[in-house]
Amino acid sequence: MDLLYRIFLDPFVQMGTAPDLLVQALWEGLVAGVLYALIALGFVLIFKASGVFNFAQGIMVVFAALILVGLHQLGVPALIALALTIVAMLALAVAVERLMLRPLVNQPDIILFMATFGLTYFLVGFGELIFGGEPKTMIADQLYLPSGAIELKILGGFVSLQKIDIAAAVIALLMVVGLGVFFQTTRIGRALRAVADSHRAALSVGISLEQIWVVVWFAAGIVALATGIMWGARSNVSFALEIIALKALPVLILGGFTSIPGAIIGGVIIGVGEKLGEFYWGPLLGSGIESWLAYVIALVFLLFRPQGLFGERIIERV
């Protein structure tokens, strides 16, 4: 009885009595969710166009951030370093297409998935070899990103919002809108959607698959760079993000594997759910439930709506 009471009543009483804490938890969840969503966005881009489940997205984030910071440490001005990093992501996209995707074309999904895992290993080793394994500080100020916090006085308490988090949310939103416009109106965007629909049909109307793959991997690289800057500005740039990349999986389940807005909304739901769960129900189980709660949320969701919130209905079910 006591247990039921603590599961179903106490957390809500807490929420009611200290609404400022609730708002703070919601905000923290939202911010974590934006990070998940950005990673999931990179996944979705690549999955849509090539059907590859790109495990390396997490490490691409780290890699992009490392190149940016590393170049700046060598004395390159911040904005030029940013441009050079974008060039590096393009080079990575071309290399991945030439050396990995092209020879593996038409292989089963699991093989391609494993190949991206090989890519992860490679990039981890490469990044550490060049830039060293120790965490680095992101050059947020030089990139004109805001810092500091806004203290809001609401609901009889204080809620502190980091400016960088607000910037992250805004940039995520801009990126989704930008990608949406790109997909809907440009020639390459239409080609991308055609490839996502059917590789063969796209080939037969003269769309070059190779070119499209380079474009998507490049777009995913840009998304990774933006994620890397945002995330690096909040904490340090290190290789710990690899595990967070796995958090993108439940986000994708929620949002659907092929939906860009789905990735964002799924990310926010997972982020908020995780934080609220940890904050209000975590103490019951001895804290740390953040590590698996996201997957359980996704699992429960899967049983009722396997195609995700916005996914296409054609998913393989048993």
Place this chain on the structure above:
Amino acid sequence: MLYREAGQYKTSYAADEAVFPIRQDRIGVAIILLAAFVVVPLTASSFVLSALLIPVLVFSLAAIGLNLLTGYTGLLSLGTGGFMGVGAYACYKLTTFLPGANIILLIFVSGLPAAAIGALFGLPSLRIKGFYLIVATLAAQFFLSWCFVRVPWLVNYNVSNAIEVPTRRMLGIAVTGPNATPTTRYLVVLSIVVVMTWVASNLVHGRIGRMWMAVRDMDIAAELIGIRLLPTKLLAFAVSSYYCGVAGAMMVFLWLGAAEADSFNITQSFIILFMVIIGGLGSLVGPYFGAILIWALPIALRAAPQVLGLSIPAATVEHLQFMIVGALIIFFLIVEPHGLARLWQIGKQKLRVWPFPY
């Protein structure tokens, strides 16, 4: 020249369906077993035994377990590390409750809780598959990892939050614990792995294995020919987790001697999935090849600069090792997506018709 099957007539169905239909293969397997059981313990140094052979055998068993699920039944799983952990912790609790029991028996029994938990987390596989199933198994992996850290009962309220393996004797010889010699541990591991590989071989060549493969190839067709999907898939999860559990128990009791929750994290699951895929999905030799490659390659790479007389800093070697392993994974997938087991088969076929191309 030596590898010819001419003159070996099969006169019965059983002979035709044998696991090793060619006499040379049987002789080869006998030689390998003899070498593994007699020559290796007599000649190998304790470093080779405990750093190379025991881990390779343990990982082979775990990879065989995962291969039964992923390669034979077509269900992807990233919960292997967690299931291995269940086996290890179960074995630890069993040795606490039954201090007098035979340790090898306990290792076998400790696979059972792993099987039960595996079957439980296998339930979603009835509705979903592919990458969606990965999420279900990831939930298992992270939940189990969390349990290993948060439930002090599992480690007998040990302050260090780690398993410390007690010494257990069999026929007066220490099998586990700090006093056990690497040779003894190697022989025990080898025996268990050989027996369980034999059982797995019988499983996949028999009715159960055929049911699994039918489900893998096309589940709707399998259902139509009268295979009940629910028990078949859950059985695959249970058997696979049993193998992983036994491997986990061996890993802690016969190889590491002590283990923390971190030994059973997501990286472990990935490494074993690698071994299965590099080795060859749907093959029983494959996991051995995969385990040898994935485990021995980093060791060889670490030793290589010293052998070649180069002085490269240890950190650089480690980074290079990551790069080389990653590149090799991609390379192997490009060269032979069906894994090393397929390469092995192709090699044997070439040898059979040598000197002719086909």
